[in-house]
Amino acid sequence: MRTHHPQADIASVERAYEEAARWHEGETRRSGDPYITHCLAVAAIVADIGMPPAVVCAALLHDIEDAPCPPDRIAERFGKDVAQLISAVRRSELRAVPPGDVTLETATPTLDQAVLAIRLADRLHNMRTIAFLAPATQRRKASETLEVLVPLARTTGLPGMSSELRALSAAVLQPASSAFAVTTRILALLSLMLPAKQRTRWRQEWHAELAALPTRQTRARFTFRVLLGAPALSLALRRPAGREHPWRA
Structure with missing residues (x-):
């Protein structure tokens, strides 16, 4: 984040991490890792893309609605924009976004651009850790990723992410060589x-x-x-x- 936004105040990101760690404490992923590791990975991908602190905060907190966090707490602590972005991520349907309709502006992204960045980052990390899901779920997620998210990432201006999503999906759908x-x-x-x-x-x-x-x-x-x-x-x-x-x- 300091590379992309050297003048930005990132104290809010530190507070978002603490907030996410508090509400996800005791939760684990199917791998057995603490759930906060997923939040951190998604936030790191979003930060690497170049998104500003508010979007990285939302990435850290993108699953907070699944935790016993009071509904108004995020808006009170991080502002209405971050709370609105988290809700928009939860409601978004990537199948409804035609490839090419959204490109990423990382300096001052729109709500739609920020939502897309978090959703792509979320799927990328989930695909990196897909081995812990049931085989049928792996195939379904991989097929959806190839059909929807790979072209979205490419036309959005993230060719590296698109290539990695394609490779990870292909590894699931095509039997691995010895x-x-x-x-x-x-x-x-x-x-x-x-x-x-x-x-x-x-x-x-x-x-x-x-x-x-x-x-x-x-x-x-x-x-x-x-x-x-x-x-x-x-x-x-x-x-x-x-x-x-x-x-x-």
Whole structure:
């Protein structure tokens, strides 16, 4: 966020994280991870797109209506615009948005643009973690993603997201080759080198990147790079809090 909006006051984002963590405390995803990890991932994707603080706040809080949060609390603490955006995200129907009708303006996005950014980010992270859903649900979500969200992301001006959504969907709908299965197992084993709290996150990210690679050779090279870098990553993740993290540079 500081890269895209260096002058913005991001204190509201910190408060939104604290609010989301409070109301989602004790909730877990199907992976077993705390639910707040999903909120953070969606917010990170939205921030990477370049959306301003108010939209990142809404991304952190996009599932707050499923928690026992008083209805007026978000508007009181974060303003009516953030509360309205969260409600609009919940009500939105992406099938009703013709591809090409909405493009993203990240400096001062409209309500529709902000809704689309959060919905695309939400689906991207859900597709990255789709392995924890039932097979029938995986196929349904993947088909919908290919049909609706891939073209939306492309025509909205997010070709990288569109490509990743397509690759993740194809990995679900097309049986994986034996070589792909082997590299996936290798990455799962490498994740055991990492601190327990970090394993799921990195395993998900590695698998998502692996699924986006088109050939056996590129997947093998990626797995080899992870193999070489895993020991250093493990040491960095185990450093005491407060030290600079080189992988974030």
